Amino acid sequence: MSINCQREFELLKKIGFVRTSGSEEELKAANILLEEISSIGCEGHLEAFNAPTSRITKATLKVVEPYEKEYEIAPYNCAIGTPEGGITTDFIYIEDGLDVNLVDLKGKFVLMNTRPNPKLYKKLIDAGIAGYITMSGTAMDEEDKTDISIARIREKNTKHGKIPAVNMRTKDCFQMVRDNASKVHVEIIMEDVELPSHNVVVTLEGTKYPEEIISFGAHYDSVPYSTGVYDNGAGSVIIMELLRHFKENPPMRTVKFVWYGSEEVGLLGSKAYLKDHEEELKKHLLMINVDVAGSILGKEMALVTAEQSLVDYIDHTAKIKGFPLKVEQDIYSSDSTAFADAGIPSVTFCRFAPHGGAFIHTRNDVMDYLSAEALEKTTIITKEFSESIINSVVFPVERKIPDKMRKELDKYFDKEPKKEESSDSKK
Ligand SMILES: [Zn+2]
Structure with a gap:
């Protein structure tokens, strides 16, 4: 069966409403994903975690002088x-x-x-x-x-x-x-609250190496004001299409599909997953993330937080198949980075719009700038790569994070305060 980008696009429209961390709408989107999962013939479930936020009852700022x-x-x-x-x-x-x-x-x-x-x-x-x-x-x-x-x-x-x-x-x-x-009057009345957020999880058992796990990830929450279709309803429907593909073409290794909640407020969904699945993580060989896709204007990219050989492998695959794909060894501000920080090699596939071509984190992240055809590009690239690696005879990626990437991760998560003095040159 081939990838059906129109079907992806239709599902994207269905979840294309504002769905912020811990909101009822986020849960509504999770349930739409669950319905789609069962329509594919798979069994999905929700995993809840708490997302800290605030209840704000008053917020005013007034300049009083001059x-x-x-x-x-x-x-x-x-x-x-x-x-x-x-x-x-x-x-x-x-x-x-x-x-x-x-x-x-x-x-x-x-x-x-x-x-x-x-x-x-x-x-x-x-x-x-x-x-x-x-x-x-x-x-x-x-x-x-x-x-x-x-x-x-x-x-x-x-x-x-x-x-x-x-x-x-x-x-x-x-x-x-x-x-x-020169003078302001500020009044803010707020209290800390915790809201329930959810990851949506599906497992396809491997036919030959069930003890080895590769996981797909995509966050499905949005920021306030934004219908979050480019970021990241698009990634969410892409991994749904891949679930459909692997359901029909059973994978040799166990494949997990996780739609993460609350990514936009600090990777909370993936961090919760990592915390709740400590034992299982030992078997995770690779995390494949999709975050931002579907923009009519754009370019395909793969950001690899793993050894150089994986960068080269993806780059060669793209060249051999004729995909225009830019591959870099780097970290990407998304759930893949939380996995890499936990020692699991990760890669994010995305379609980056040029400046002004599509809009993340604003009310302008809407369907108008996206198309089914553009969505298909990232879907195909992600499918070709993941299928070959999930069904490899011997898994070719070493389960380690190279020092260079470890340094980037530490900087991202703000570890190693001592080194900060000397490594500040990029800021
Ligand atoms: Zn995103």
């Missing part, structure tokens, strides 16, 4: 709020937060150009700031056409302490700096 104006804000989930009634503090723009920018910040609300990495975050905490603002969007955004991105503050930051943190429109921040805003 002019008065209230701006829209999006507090970071898992940060903290202000006391009831809010706080009135000095406001200061600290650009990139260089040491020179960090003098006399005690009790002030600061605006900066980028989200702070843990090192800067700690410096801000040590400087005694009242809270901070990051920017989202561009200076020319139109309010009714864009959204302020909502994010969750990560543990690697909050382990240094919690303070109020908000995202604002770049356009508004531009105005505040231009008009010399």
Whole structure:
């Protein structure tokens, strides 16, 4: 049986609604995937885990000097709020937060150009700031056409302490700096909550080497405001099509298919899976992830977090079969990275749109920029590679992560704080 990209596209439309971490809609999407799985004749199940977030009941920021104006804000989930009634503090723009920018910040609300990495975050905490603002969007955004991105503050930051943190429109921040805003009143009332999120799991037992496991992964959650069809409804329907293929063509090795929840808030689904399946992981030989695909404009890529020989193998396969595929040894910010961090070789297949060709993490991630034909490209490439490796006589990939990739992973997950001083050159 051949790949049917129209069928994939139809399923993509079905799950093409906003489905954020821990929401009812995320669960609804999980159930649609389960239905599709049973229509293929397979048995799937949900694996629940808790996704920490915040319940925000009030969030206001008002410039009070030298002019008065209230701006829209999006507090970071898992940060903290202000006391009831809010706080009135000095406001200061600290650009990139260089040491020179960090003098006399005690009790002030600061605006900066980028989200702070843990090192800067700690410096801000040590400087005694009242809270901070990051920017989202561009200076020319139109309010009714864009959204302020909502994010969750990560543990690697909050382990240094919690303070109020908000995202604002770049356009508004531009105005505040231009008009010399000097004092703000901020009130944020929020509490920590945990919402149930789910991974969807199917296993096809291997016919010859059932003890050896290869797993497919794709996250099916979206960010707020986004129907997340490019990122990553597309990957979700691609691995569904591969499940269909392997159901009809039983694999020699055991193949697991996992649709991960809550990837967008810090790879929570894959991290939960890794934690809950410690014993099984010893048998995992490779994780094959698909994240972003289907864009009409784009290029096929494979990012390999494994030994160089796998990079070469995929590259050669693409050349022999005539697929335009760029293959690189690298990490990719998705669930594959959590697996690689656990010592399991991983690869992500994706179709990257050129700038402006498709849109992740915004309300513009919609079906208009995608096509069934484009979806088929990534599906075929992923199928050709995975089928050959899943049915190999001897599994050719060593189960180890090369030092070079280990370093990248440690940097990504912010381990090795000692080395940070010297390896900062890329930032
Ligand atoms: Zn994604």
